[in-house]
Amino acid sequence: MPSISQQPHKFDPPLEPDLTSGKYVKIWHGPQHPGITGNMSLELTICGDEVAHCKTHVGYLHRGFEKLMERRTFIQNFPVVCRIAVPEPAFNEYLYAAAIEEIAEIEVPELAQWLRVLNLELMRLASYLMWLGGSSGSFGMTTVYQWTVTHRDYILDLFEEMTGARIYHMYITPGGVRAKLPEGFKGRVLKVMQGVEKLLYEVEKVVFNNHVFKLRSQGLGIISKDMIDEYGIVGPNQRACGFERDLRKDQPYLVYDQLDFEVVTETESDAYTRAWVRYQEMHQSVSMIRQVLDKMPEGGSFHADLPNVLHWNVPAGETYVKAECTRGEYGYYMVTDGSEYLQRIHIRGPSYTHAVSVMEKLAVGINIADVAGLMVSLHTYPPEIER
Amino acid sequence: MPKMKLKDIISPFYVWQRSFEKPYTNNKPIDERPGAPSYRGFHVNDIEKCVGCGTCETICMNNAIDMVPVENLTAQVGDSGLRPRFDYGRCCWCALCVDICTTSSLRMSNEYAWVTDNPDDFRFTPGVDEKPWDDHPLGYRRDPDYSLLKLERPAMTMLSAEEGLNSFDEVVHGFTPEQAIVEASRCVECNICVATCPAHMNIPGYIKTIREQDFEQGLRLLYETNPFSSTCGRICTHRCEDDCVISHLGKPLAIRWLKRYITDQIPAEKYQQILQHKITENGKKVAIVGAGPGGLSAAYFLRLKGYQVSVYESAEKAGGMLRYGVPTYRLPDDALDKDIDYILSLGVSIHYQTTVGKEIDFQVLYDENDAVFFSTGLNVPSGLRIKGEDHPRVLSGLQVLCDVASQRDPGVGKKVAVIGGGNVAMDAARVCRRIGAEVTILYRRRIEDMPADPEEIEEAQAEKCKFVTQAIPGLIEKAKSLKQVVIQWGEAEMVADDNGGRPRPVLQEDKMHTDSYDCIISAIGQAGNYSFLPEDIKQQLVSQRGKFTVSNHQQTSNTKVFIGGDIANKTADAISAIADGQNAAIGIDEVLSLGMGTK
Amino acid sequence: MKSLINRLTEQFKVSLEKQTKSDLCFIRVNKDDAEQLIRHCRDHESYTHLSFLTAIDRIEDNKFTLTYLLHNYQSHQSLGVHVELDRENPVMHSLHRLWGQMATYQRELKEIYGIEFPGSPRLNDEFFLEGWDQIPPMRKEFSTVEFCEERFPIREGRQSTDAKQTMKVEIYPGRGE
Numbered sequence A: 001m002p003s004i005s006q007q008p009h010k011f012d013p014p015l016e017p018d019l020t021s022g023k024y025v026k027i028w029h030g031p032q033h034p035g036i037t038g039n040m041s042l043e044l045t046i047c048g049d050e051v052a053h054c055k056t057h058v059g060y061l062h063r064g065f066e067k068l069m070e071r072r073t074f075i076q077n078f079p080v081v082c083r084i085a086v087p088e089p090a091f092n093e094y095l096y097a098a099a100i101e102e103i104a105e106i107e108v109p110e111l112a113q114w115l116r117v118l119n120l121e122l123m124r125l126a127s128y129l130m131w132l133g134g135s136s137g138s139f140g141m142t143t144v145y146q147w148t149v150t151h152r153d154y155i156l157d158l159f160e161e162m163t164g165a166r167i168y169h170m171y172i173t174p175g176g177v178r179a180k181l182p183e184g185f186k187g188r189v190l191k192v193m194q195g196v197e198k199l200l201y202e203v204e205k206v207v208f209n210n211h212v213f214k215l216r217s218q219g220l221g222i223i224s225k226d227m228i229d230e231y232g233i234v235g236p237n238q239r240a241c242g243f244e245r246d247l248r249k250d251q252p253y254l255v256y257d258q259l260d261f262e263v264v265t266e267t268e269s270d271a272y273t274r275a276w277v278r279y280q281e282m283h284q285s286v287s288m289i290r291q292v293l294d295k296m297p298e299g300g301s302f303h304a305d306l307p308n309v310l311h312w313n314v315p316a317g318e319t320y321v322k323a324e325c326t327r328g329e330y331g332y333y334m335v336t337d338g339s340e341y342l343q344r345i346h347i348r349g350p351s352y353t354h355a356v357s358v359m360e361k362l363a364v365g366i367n368i369a370d371v372a373g374l375m376v377s378l379h380t381y382p383p384e385i386e387r
Numbered sequence B: 001m002p003k004m005k006l007k008d009i010i011s012p013f014y015v016w017q018r019s020f021e022k023p024y025t026n027n028k029p030i031d032e033r034p035g036a037p038s039y040r041g042f043h044v045n046d047i048e049k050c051v052g053c054g055t056c057e058t059i060c061m062n063n064a065i066d067m068v069p070v071e072n073l074t075a076q077v078g079d080s081g082l083r084p085r086f087d088y089g090r091c092c093w094c095a096l097c098v099d100i101c102t103t104s105s106l107r108m109s110n111e112y113a114w115v116t117d118n119p120d121d122f123r124f125t126p127g128v129d130e131k132p133w134d135d136h137p138l139g140y141r142r143d144p145d146y147s148l149l150k151l152e153r154p155a156m157t158m159l160s161a162e163e164g165l166n167s168f169d170e171v172v173h174g175f176t177p178e179q180a181i182v183e184a185s186r187c188v189e190c191n192i193c194v195a196t197c198p199a200h201m202n203i204p205g206y207i208k209t210i211r212e213q214d215f216e217q218g219l220r221l222l223y224e225t226n227p228f229s230s231t232c233g234r235i236c237t238h239r240c241e242d243d244c245v246i247s248h249l250g251k252p253l254a255i256r257w258l259k260r261y262i263t264d265q266i267p268a269e270k271y272q273q274i275l276q277h278k279i280t281e282n283g284k285k286v287a288i289v290g291a292g293p294g295g296l297s298a299a300y301f302l303r304l305k306g307y308q309v310s311v312y313e314s315a316e317k318a319g320g321m322l323r324y325g326v327p328t329y330r331l332p333d334d335a336l337d338k339d340i341d342y343i344l345s346l347g348v349s350i351h352y353q354t355t356v357g358k359e360i361d362f363q364v365l366y367d368e369n370d371a372v373f374f375s376t377g378l379n380v381p382s383g384l385r386i387k388g389e390d391h392p393r394v395l396s397g398l399q400v401l402c403d404v405a406s407q408r409d410p411g412v413g414k415k416v417a418v419i420g421g422g423n424v425a426m427d428a429a430r431v432c433r434r435i436g437a438e439v440t441i442l443y444r445r446r447i448e449d450m451p452a453d454p455e456e457i458e459e460a461q462a463e464k465c466k467f468v469t470q471a472i473p474g475l476i477e478k479a480k481s482l483k484q485v486v487i488q489w490g491e492a493e494m495v496a497d498d499n500g501g502r503p504r505p506v507l508q509e510d511k512m513h514t515d516s517y518d519c520i521i522s523a524i525g526q527a528g529n530y531s532f533l534p535e536d537i538k539q540q541l542v543s544q545r546g547k548f549t550v551s552n553h554q555q556t557s558n559t560k561v562f563i564g565g566d567i568a569n570k571t572a573d574a575i576s577a578i579a580d581g582q583n584a585a586i587g588i589d590e591v592l593s594l595g596m597g598t599k
Numbered sequence C: 001m002k003s004l005i006n007r008l009t010e011q012f013k014v015s016l017e018k019q020t021k022s023d024l025c026f027i028r029v030n031k032d033d034a035e036q037l038i039r040h041c042r043d044h045e046s047y048t049h050l051s052f053l054t055a056i057d058r059i060e061d062n063k064f065t066l067t068y069l070l071h072n073y074q075s076h077q078s079l080g081v082h083v084e085l086d087r088e089n090p091v092m093h094s095l096h097r098l099w100g101q102m103a104t105y106q107r108e109l110k111e112i113y114g115i116e117f118p119g120s121p122r123l124n125d126e127f128f129l130e131g132w133d134q135i136p137p138m139r140k141e142f143s144t145v146e147f148c149e150e151r152f153p154i155r156e157g158r159q160s161t162d163a164k165q166t167m168k169v170e171i172y173p174g175r176g177e
Helices: A065-070 A074-084 A089-104 A110-138 A142-163 A185-208 A211-217 A225-230 A271-295 A351-362 A368-378 B006-020 B055-059 B096-100 B161-165 B177-184 B192-196 B203-211 B215-225 B229-235 B239-243 B255-265 B268-275 B293-304 B333-345 B362-368 B397-405 B423-434 B454-462 B535-540 B574-594 C002-011 C034-044 C102-113 C144-151 C163-171
Strands: A025-029 A041-047 A050-057 A317-325 A328-336 A342-348 B043-045 B065-069 B082-087 B106-108 B285-289 B308-312 B349-351 B371-374 B378-381 B394-396 B415-419 B438-443 B466-469 B471-478 B485-495 B504-517 B519-522 B526-528 B561-563 C014-021 C024-029 C049-058 C063-072 C077-086
Touching (some): A050 A368, A074 A342, A089 A328, A110 A142, A110 A271, A110 A368, A142 A185, A211 A271, A211 A368, A211 B006, A317 C014, A317 C077, A328 C049, A342 C049, B043 B082, B055 B096, B161 B454, B177 B203, B177 B255, B192 B239, B192 C163, B215 B268, B229 B255, B285 B293, B293 B308, B293 B574, B362 B371, B378 B397, B415 B504, B423 B438, B485 B519, C034 C063, C034 C077
Parallel strands (some): B285 B371, B438 B466
Antiparallel strands (some): A317 A328, A328 A342, B065 B082, B378 B526, B485 B504, C014 C024, C049 C063
16 A cells, blocks of 8 residues: 655645735635525635635534434335435435335336426526525525526426425325326426526526626636546536536436437536526426426326335445436435345435535635636535545 | 617517506405315314214324314214314314315315404314314315225135035135235224224234234134134124224125135134233133033133133033024134134033033022023024914925935925025025025015125025015914925005104005915014023013013123023123123123122 | 456456346455555556545444445446455554545445555544544444433433233233233
C-alpha cells in the first residue's frame, strides 16, 4: 500500500487564506439566506467582493433518515422516504419501492409502471418549475418566481387528485401504486401542460433572452470536462458539458424505453447553459407526459400481491437502483438480511458532490453576488447530503 | 461578456403583459377551496364497524395512534371495545392505517383546515369526538383493488369426496410448510380471538412460532392452555375463526389447521423433552370421573400442580366423545392417542371399564379424595318423541358412531335415514356412507339453520348424502320385513317468529310422505346421566335447563365437587370441556392449597 | 461482467460476491489491495464514475463492510467493491486522491461510523453533527429510541391500552390463568 505522497494534488482542499493578513473577511452565507437552496451554509472568505475560499456546512436539518429506516419495517419506511427530498419526493418513493421489488423479486404490473412514469415526470416538471423560479429569483427576477410557483401549484393540484396529497404523495408503494387515475384526469393534465408550455414560452422571452441574465450567468461556474468524472458530476450539469448521459436512455427503467425523447446536451458548461439544458428538459417532460397519457393502458392491476406487510421479511440481498432525477443519478443502495428490518440503506443524492466538493471548487474566484446564482445553477438540495 | 443584442433588451419587457391578468391566488376565506375528492385529510372512523383490533396502531410508523377505552363501549367477543385515538402532533397522514384497517371502518375526509387554541384538541378519537368533517362524503379511502392484508387462504388439500367414501382415512391433509407460513403470516396479532377461544389460547403467539419456524416453542405455548392440541387442531369448533378480524374483509385465518400444523411437526416421543414438565408432588388427591376431554384436561392441569390424580372411565379406552363420537376420518386415533398418551405419561392413573356407581361408588371417591371433578358428558340420546320410536330398527346416532369407532358392525343396512342436523347427525350419515349405505338426512328446518359445522354439511353433501330439509317426522311404523322400518313425515313451512326469534317450522298436514328404510338413525340431541350421584350430593347441585350451575372455576355449591364439560357449559364442544378442565384445576388448587372458596 | 471479473481475478486477489443483475455485481477485495484495484478499474476498465462510498455495520460479524460503487459509462455497468474492516479498530486507507468527492464520503463515514481514513483532508471536521459526544450514531448499538427517551419527555396522556388484557378483564374475568 503506497502511502499518500506529500506532493500537492488536485483533489487536495485549497489552502485557506491567512485571515491575519488583513486582506480577507470571513462571512457566512446561510443557513438563513434566501439565496441558499435549503438549509445549508457556505463559509466564505472574501477578498473585496471576490470569493477567495469556500467551505460548505451542512447539518441544519438534523434528520438521519438512513438510521431511522433501520428500525422501521419495510412498509413503515414507505411514508418516510418521500421526506428525504422535499421538492422531489416521488423519486425517493420510486427508488425505495424499486429496490425492494428487485430484492424480493416482485413483478410490478404494467399499468403501475406507466402511472409511476406519469408521476415521476410530473414531479420532474414541478421540481424544475420550482428551480426555475429559484434560479430567476437568485438572479434578481422575482416576478418569474411567482409565475413558475403558480404553475407548480397547478401540478400539485394534479398530484392532490392523483395521489391524495400535494407534496408527500406516498403514491408509489412497493409493489405498484396506490390508486388508479381519477375520472377525467387526463384532460386536466393536458390543460395544465398547455399552461406550462405557455409559461415556458414567456420564460424564454423574459429569462433566457434577457441581457442582464446573460451578463450574469454566462461564463459563471464553468465545469471543465475533466471535472465531470473526477467529481462524479451528473445530470444536467454534465449534459451541459457535452456528455450525452441520461439514465432514462442509457439504462431505461420502468417504461422509458417506450417513450420518444432525445438526450439534451450543450457544450458551454456555464450557469446559463445548465439553465438552458433544464429549460429544454422541461419541454421534454411535457412531451413525455403527453406520450404517457397517450400510450398507457386503460385498465389492469396497479398493485402486485404482497405478503402481509406486518410480517414482511424481505429476503437477504443487496442492490443498487438508480433513476434520473432532475439533478441526475439518484440512487438507493439497499442491503437486507432476511429480517423484517433493513440492514442498511444508503441514499445517493447528486447534491452530495455538487453542493460540497464541486461548489467549494467553483466558488473560488467568483463575485460574492454570484454565489447564490452559482448554487442554484448546480441545482443542489441539502436534504440529499444529510439524509 | 456576451454581446449585447437589441432583442435581449426588449424581450424581457414581455413581463408587462401579465399585469392585466387576474391573480392566481384564492381569496381565503371568501373563496373556499375543498380538498381533492381523494385527499388525505382528517380521519373519520365508523365506530360501529370498528372492532378495536389495533392494527392501525401496529402499522403506524409515527406512533401516532393509541388504542383507548371509549365511554359507552365495552369489550365483547369479537370487539375489544377500544378505539384508535390519533395524536396529530405525530401523524403524517400517510394513510397506512386506512389501508390496513381490517374492517374498512377507518377512512379520511378531504377536510384539511382545523384551527383551535388548545393543542390537546389535536389528540382525538375519530367517531367518538364529534368533528365537523365526520359526515363529509369525500376523502381518501383504500382502493378496493388493493389490500395490504392477505385476505385469501391457501387452499387446503383434501381427499376428494370419492376417495373419502372409500375409506376412513383422514379427509384433511394439513398444510404444507409453505402454506403454513403463508397462512401464519396473514395474522395481524390483534389478540381479539383469544377472548373468543373458550380456553383463551395464546393464538397469535403460537401462530408467530410458525412464522419463526420455532415449533418447539409453539408446542410449549399450546400446552400452556390446551393438552389436546393435536385433537383440537383437527376437530375444534374454531369459534376463534368466526371472530378473526381478517374475516371482516376476507377469509379468517385457518387457526385450527395452524394448530394442527405445529403438533404435526413434532413426533410424540419428543413431547416430554420439549415440554419439560417438572412435577412436584403435593400429596393431595383428586378423583376425576370421565376420561373425555374435560376430565383429562383437568387431570393434566392438576397433575402439573402436583396432585395425585385418578381417572375413572367406563369405556375400554380414554377419550370419551372424541374417541367414540368423532369418526376417524376427522380425528384419526393416533392423533388423539398422541394427546392422551402425553397426559397419561405425566403420571395420571386411569381406571378403565370402571363405571362410577357400578364398579365403584361415587361416595367412596368423594370420601377418599380431597376433591372430585366430573365431566361425564351427554351420552344418553334424546328420543324422537314420536309414536313407534321404540322400533328395533330405530338406532341412535351415538350408538352407530360408537360401534364404528370400536370396529363393530352397526348393522344399519343399505338404506338409511338420519334425523337431525347437528354434528352427530352429519357424522352418523357420513359413517353410513362409508360402510356403503345410501343416506337421507331429514331435518326440521333449513340447511342454514343446521347446528352442524358448515364444513361438515358441505362434506356430507359432497359425499352424496341426500338432504331433505323442512321435514318433520310424524310416525314410525313396522314394515313388512323385520329388517325394515317405515317413517311418515310431513313437509314444513317456515313461519317467521313474531317475537323476533328464528323462524319456526310448521307442519303442513296435507303434505305427508311415507318412506321405507333399512334403519332410522335418530340424532337430535343427547342428555346427561347422573344416576351415579348419591342423593345427598345431587341435592346440593343446582342445574338449569339440564346443565349444572358452576362458578368461574367449575365449583359447585358443594365446595369439594367440580363439574365441567358438556354437562356444565352451554357450548358443549371439546374446547369448552378442555377449558373447563383447566379452570377446574385452578379452582381445585385454590381451594386445596390456599384454603379459599372460588369466585 | 464476467470477463471483467476474470480479468480482475487474474491481477488481484478478488472474489465475486454476487451478481444481482446483469449490470451490477459486487466483488470483495482485502483492504490493502483496494486502492490498486479501484485505481485499475478507473484507469483501465473505464469505471470512471464513483457513485458513492458507504459502510454497512455488520455487528453480528464484528465487521464493517465498505462499499465503493463504481460505474462504467460506456458499458453502463456498475461494480460494487466490498472491503471488510475490523469493527473494533476500523481503519481504511484514504482514497481521496482518486476522486474529488471521496474526501467528503470519508469525512462522513468518520463521523457516523467512526471509521478512520488517515490522511484524508478535513477528516475530523464536523459534517452533519455538532457537539456530538455519543458513539458514532450510525453504529448499530446506538439506539435512537433510547437517545430520545433520555432527552425528550413523552407527551402526557399518550397511553395505549392492551386489547388482550382489556378483553380478559371485561369478558372473562377469572377464567384461565
